[in-house]
Amino acid sequence: MFSFLALSLAAAAQTVPAQTTQLPPPPPAVPAPVTAPVEADTRPYVELVTDAGKIVIRIENRRAPITAANFLRYVDSKRMATVFKFYRTTRSWGEGNALVQGGNRGDARLNYPPIAHEPTTVTGLTHCKGAVAMARLAPGDATSDFFILLSDIPGFDADPSASGDNAGFAVFGELVSGLDVAEKIYAAPVSPAKGEGVMIGQMLEPEFKILSARRIAAPADAPQGCVVKAAPRP
Template identity: 70%
Template sequence: MILQSLILSLSLAAAANPASTPAPVPAPSPITASAPPSSSPDAPDTRPYVELVTNAGTIVLRLEDKRAPVTAANFLRYVDSKRMNGFKFYRSTKSWGPYSALIQGGNRGDAKLNYPPIAHEPTNVTGLTACKGAMLMARGAPGQATSDFFLLLSDVPGFNADPAASGDNAGFAVFGELIAGADVVQKIYDAPTSPTAGLGVMVGQMLEPQFTITTARRIPAPADAPKGCVVKAP
């Protein structure tokens, strides 16, 4: 139910904000599982790290570019082109309670800043999971994700793909996780929201004021980066 409500709310957000409405895309291919890439525990960490400087503080993210290459490359394209500079964190789902907690960010301005929609990478294929701290792409239908993403403040297993479920069972594409700045994410989540802005289930979830990503850039891997939770144990 939470997954269906969130998908609906993302569709409503796109309708309310033409700047983030993706172009039509062909129907996605059926979900098929494949073995995730393997790596030695002693291998150097070559995954990309990104620093988001916001007016609430600094957030550091690690991208799983080997397991979710399409989604990670899309995010890095916005970072490297500087298009992410000026994007907003504009939504907090604290009205849904502590078990489906997230903040959402993305392009809330010029539609020309959006790159074309990307192919969906479901969690049953990537071997990633929607745990607390995970970063996922927001979408309407699978294959419609562009610039919007969210960070989880709780485990939300219902966001994982479930090919055995009926309806939209593709889940959301996990492609990285929060490495530093959990206090900043919490600050954004706890910030005031408008009682009237938004449509449908999003009413009461639109941050007022919004938080601006002033600078997004790649950084070297921190020496003390935690192992994290998005990569499922074998």
């Protein structure tokens, strides 16, 4: 009897179909988003240590190569830390025309030869707050003196439609940190008598020395800035 029962169970196992579970197909793979590679910022950055504190400037060497190379030459040769000072504030012009000016206020023999003028109509740069540009009397006579804008001054841009000297000034960089330092220099006391012409009453007393000037790595938090207005003219 037991053998008969065993045979019956075996037969039943052969005749009853096995139960299977149907699983849904796996969802299609979602492709990873394609992102454009981030271009490394290869522009030079310069740290100036002054009597008033540190200032960091980003140099637009691809847009204004001649002017940028001139500034970096003073930095790399250590001449900037030898005789350069911030010596001028335009506080007397009002908040809408605010800048501080620096350069070689010692031995003029330490100036490199004048450089060709790079107008903003060619470089695509502009004189916005924080812009760094070369001081000059006439296009092509700039040597060591430069200024930092503490307000937008679009009238400093080149304007071919204007009469007379319409070449503007040559922007070559931008302040990325140390705005408070530049504003401290701007607000400092001035001599009532020093200077010539429009610079009378604008000469800082005392002046602010540039104690050191060196290239540094691009700061991780460097702002995008405002000086890049348009693509440079080919």
